[in-house]
Amino acid sequence: MRRTMLYLPGNNPNMLTRGYLFGPDGLILDLEDAVAMAEKDTARILVQHFLKQGEFGKCEVTVRINGVDTEYWKDDLAAVVPFPVLQGVRAPKVDDANTVKIIDEELSMIEDKHGIPVGRTKIFCLLETAKGIWNAYDIASASPRVAAIIPGGEDLTADLKTSRSSEGTELDWARRMLVFAARAAGVDPIDTVFPRVTDDAGLRKETEFIKQLGFEGKSVIHPNQIPIIHDVFNPTEKEIEKALKIVAAAKEAAERGQGAVSVDGRMVDIPVVKRAEHTLVKAGLLEVK
């Protein structure tokens, strides 16, 4: 599950220590925007130490590296990839499939050097420019390492030469495009952060919207946002009840050799069963197949 992926500034030991306690599905130890230029090395060393001995609970652990257009990204990768706890890197400003390939090659080299199975480190691509969004499908399918694509918020808005509105009009098309590209390529679409950290109602509204679009989850910049997003993404008791019914009916039908079956007066076919199973996975009642 990737309902919530929480950014933790790579230069803040207090937050690095405690991030997992807030129960996000994933953590992003940030070496990029949260860290000032003068602190890049400090943050990298600190994050390296945390990957070595920190606690992360059940979280999926990723590191946001600096962009391939900077002098830091190779050092970032070399510092973090060798640690078994690391499951992926979040790459900023991915504009095209070539950027993915460059990172892929560097990852393979490091993995090989450290005796890590090549391909273990996933890539989470941040699409922060109009060009990146346009190339979304190519990026998502550029490497089997790509686990998710994520639209940019502020950077993308700036690139579109507009500004961020509370309704999110300017990101609307990009979000829809990104969900299509991700689903077509078989990777997760994960939404950008909601920047107004004290606006709980606004966060809930936006999360409901992006869930309806088809996103798997959202990037998070404040721990208080986690329970709200989980609440939106978690199936309701009614949804769970219905899903249990559908899955049971489908199982029974299969045992009797029937293809389709009716539940509460509605025909249940394979897509409906799949959706019901997905609901039960999210509710923690069914293992991922």
Add this chain to the structure above:
Amino acid sequence: MAKNALGREIPDFIEGYGKTKPFQGAFALKPEGYRAGGKIRCVNSTCTDKRVSDIKAAIAASGLKSGMTVSFHHHLRNGDYVVNMVIDACAEMGIKNLTLFPTALFGVHKKLIEHIKNGVITRIMGSVNGPIGQLVSEGGMDVPVVLRSHGGRPRAVASGDVHIDVAFIAAPTADKYGNICGTQGQSACGSLGYAFTDAQYADCVVAVTDNLQPYPVAPVSISQVYADIVVEVPSIGDPAGIVSGTTKVTRDPLRLLIAKYASELIEASPYFKDGISFQTGAGGIPLAVTAFMKEAMIKKGIKGSFGLGGITGYFVELLKEGLVERLMDVQSFDLEAVRSIGENPKHIEISADWYANPWNSGAAVNMLDVVILGATEVDVNFNANVNTEADGALLHGTGGHQDTAAGAKLTIIAQPLLRGRIPCVTDNVYSVTTPGEVVDAIVTEYGITINPKRKDLLDACSAVKGLPLVSMDELVSRAHKMSGPTDPVATEDRIIGVVEWRDGTVIDVVRQLKTK
């Protein structure tokens, strides 16, 4: 030198304090004999006006002399002008060697340092915090301070351990015959709960007011039968320091997380049912616990009976929404609480005696289901320290910590595992305020740690899926791992503070810090 029931070494006699009674257990000591009392007065119709011209005239009329004990309440909190005003006047009048017996002191009272240094005040019985705490901790007073809980203080007065010569009662509203009201006037503070015992037991009671109203004022908190002298002054306090604005629930994620776990513990306990009573105070974590509990109460259709202690606007909201039936208010923390206690008959003013005294016919804390408390340190035996910081300096009053912990059926200490780099869970607290036998659970950001003696609670929590239970061993080893070793506090032999348990026995002593 005897060891008390917690193994703390308590001298038989402490210079400036007297003979000690070592702590024997939270409920071990049973009192005997009769209550003490103040001087009998007789006022006839020849006196229809108790006013005097100014504070010095009031001091003179009270008969206050060097060597006596003066008391004050702390309802004006950090906005209080009265303590400084009275002690300044005493100094000018040449009165010395006073015992100060406040219900609590605040930062605004740091001015008293000059009067400690010039000998006007030679003994303090009550909390010392901030700069006064530091001064005392470094040996700045010849006589040890005596720290008592909100219930231990009225017990000490009623049992005769402490005799008040003159009680100066800051009165937000009063009339010329000494009826006192806390809910009206520019310096309104709501409940006057901490002042009641002083009014009842002092030899002389002086009402100091900045809002003199025609006789008789109403409503009345403390009536004319207790007041001997009334004095009008330009101002008794700064309203900005007396009550805060609306108390808001914290947005600090760590505190919210701890509060959520504490609330889940309460929900899992056998006390989470109709009629639940609770005290959560005004701190960041406790207030957030109330917010989470409110959600849970609404969700499960549970209605509480009463909220106790220091009351905030948040509790007032619970009362208005019918989630509690009554508020028992010993101290009103914010404007909403002050307004409510003045208007709503379901919001009851209670005295500190009623609230917490272990030696009366039953204090309100005895009826309490759940209390959420804090502490600067807790140890592996669940003993809590609230009086000193880990560095050994006196910093906080005991408040109602001991009383509510002893009274409540479920006592929860909710606090982060570390403050900065200082661990809050240790092998052995520097000083004990509240014994582990009355503490049921510690809640930190790492989860819920239940006192093994509460097997029932442990079972109840184990039955709830997803409750993060952490053993004390695991918690303390985590604290060790994160903070690394800490140096023991370096002290002199001299005792500068005596921590009394609510029954007057000595639970611990605090020694003078070694000069660095």
